[in-house]
Amino acid sequence: xxxxxxxxxxxxxxxxxxxxxxxxxxxxxxxxxxxxxxxxxxxxxxxxxxxxxxxxxxxxxxxxxxxxxxxxxxxxxxxxxxxxxxxxxxxxxxxxxxxxxxxxxxxxxxxxxxxxxxxxxxxxxxxxxxxxxxxxxxxxxxxxxxxxxxxxxxxxxxxxxxxxxxxxxxxxxxxxxxxxxxxxxxxxxxxxxxxxxxxxxxxxxxxxxxxxxxxxxxxxxxxxxxxxxxxxxxxxxxxxxxxxxxxxxxxxxxxx
Numbered sequence: 001x002x003x004x005x006x007x008x009x010x011x012x013x014x015x016x017x018x019x020x021x022x023x024x025x026x027x028x029x030x031x032x033x034x035x036x037x038x039x040x041x042x043x044x045x046x047x048x049x050x051x052x053x054x055x056x057x058x059x060x061x062x063x064x065x066x067x068x069x070x071x072x073x074x075x076x077x078x079x080x081x082x083x084x085x086x087x088x089x090x091x092x093x094x095x096x097x098x099x100x101x102x103x104x105x106x107x108x109x110x111x112x113x114x115x116x117x118x119x120x121x122x123x124x125x126x127x128x129x130x131x132x133x134x135x136x137x138x139x140x141x142x143x144x145x146x147x148x149x150x151x152x153x154x155x156x157x158x159x160x161x162x163x164x165x166x167x168x169x170x171x172x173x174x175x176x177x178x179x180x181x182x183x184x185x186x187x188x189x190x191x192x193x194x195x196x197x198x199x200x201x202x203x204x205x206x207x208x209x210x211x212x213x214x215x216x217x218x219x220x221x222x223x224x225x226x227x228x229x230x231x232x233x234x235x236x237x238x239x240x241x242x243x244x245x246x247x248x249x250x251x252x253x254x255x256x
Contacts, residue, residue: 005185006031009071010152011100012170012182016161020095020199021074022173022190024182029068029104037063057115058108065109067152073169074098076196076224077159078203086213091221096158106131106150113146179248181237192233194254197225228252 006026027035037059038044042214052059080094103109110133117124117135124137135146144157173182173190200221206214232252239246 006068007102009069009100009170010186011071011073011098013168014166015073015098015169016075016166017162018075018164018195019073020076020196022072022182024186024188026069026184026186029066032066032068033063035234055115059110061108062112065103065105065168066091067104069102072097072099074077076199079206081158081215082203082206082209082217082219085217086209094159097157099155101153103150103152106148108169109153110148157215177235177237179237185239187238189236190233193229194232207215212242
């Protein structure tokens, strides 16, 4: 990667608080296209362009539609987790994944999405209002929505986010980890099992779950998580610099 900084993520600047994981890739558009499709003139790039051309897709237009920023946030839903755990007698991940990519043009992305949905025979709903187009479907019994605007593509999968304060999650992460992590021009990744443990322990009542069963489940799941891993949180950040780049990371373990 060169020293040119990529754009900042709009998602991180206005998201629900309390993610258990976060990731961001912020590079110049040409570098993002190189990472995804290969270098210009390379066999990988040519093969990709030819394959999409035979499918009636303008791959070059799609490459130019990428702004250079991609971000992802993962949230844990304790209530949905305990409802599922008590019903099925086994733990299963429950929560929400939000991904967003900045766009300079929406038309090529809209064409690609519609073709992929049709080719995979997915049952979906399409809603269009002004310059916004939204697709809704279900995957693995979970609701999935993809919203396209002229500025960004936003994918939400899993439980509906509700009851959380929204704010500048990116600023919170930069304050916590320093070194401009999760800012423009950075590749950053964070996993926070401390937050996951807190979400599990702070569930005071869950609709449809007797209080005694909830408390017993919290004790069991907490003990299971302690046995599985001592990780409190992990963090990794890379930023390009003249002549190379700067890589930093941090892993914090719980005392047993």
